[in-house]
Amino acid sequence: MTFKPMLAVDFHERLLRFPYYASPKVDGIRAVIIDGEARTRSMKRIPNFHVREFFEKNANLLANLDGEQLANPNRLRFTSGKRRKMWNRNCVALGLAAGFLEPLESTSIHLVQSAAIRLVRLFPDGHSDQATIDEFNRQCDFEWERIRDFIVLHYWANQRDGAFWEYCRTMELPATLQRKIDLWMANGRVFREDDELFSEESWIQVLLGQGLVPKGYDPLVAIKSNAQIEQYLGNIAATIDRCLDVMPTHAEYVSKYCAAEPVG
DSSP: OOOOOOOOOOOOGGGOOSSOOOOOOOSSOOOEEETTEEEOTTSOBOOOHHHHHHHHHTHHHHTTOSSOOOSOOOOOOOOOEEOSOSEETTEEOOGGGTEEOOGGGOOHHHHHHHHHHHHHHTOOSSSOOHHHHHHHHHHHHHHHHHHHHHHHHHHHTOOOOSHHHHHHHHSOOOHHHHHHHHHHHHHSOOOOOTTOSSOHHHHHHHHHHTTOOOSSOOGGGGGSOHHHHHHHHHHHHHHHHHHHHHSOOHHHHHHHHSOOOOOO
């Protein structure tokens, strides 16, 4: 089948023959991306350098649109990091004023809330003593660094092709993350330290999910026989099944509690 950029034409419903492709007329240039190049209706390379550069830089994104491009891609650029001191003298940085982490796990709201609670717990009584300031900063550093470790793990334990992913696989890891990975690989143990955000279950899901299978296992597992373990896991599965039997489907829930008004 020959495929070319669509030409804007007048709409005559009585002349339509199914099946057909159509889209609203939008001012701008019509093109398709073929082998990373933007081409016109005559399948020639678009002559305008600036238009061509834009399309070719965004070829992967534009080639996977399921309709006509209505706006330019919005590339969000950011620098990850945090302040060396969240509390310095008589100023306390909260939220984006304190720093920004890669939004893979959407932790920004949590960091705002936890810092606000921490500030309330350590709020000064008229003057700021250094011991209180140091403790606030210590707790903030611990929380941010453990979240950083969890995010870095996603990138380091990848099995994708490409220069970026190769760099991630070979980059030097923070000592705290390396220690956690080493312990896991040795015997499948994971410990949640103090009040770090992500639980043991979250760490295990990422470690196993990205192919990091430990060489051994915790000897405490041997306390239970295989039959007892299978029975325990079977009970969990049965409980989940019973819950599902009495729960409504997604469509039923939406229809009962938050049905949308019909479009007239």
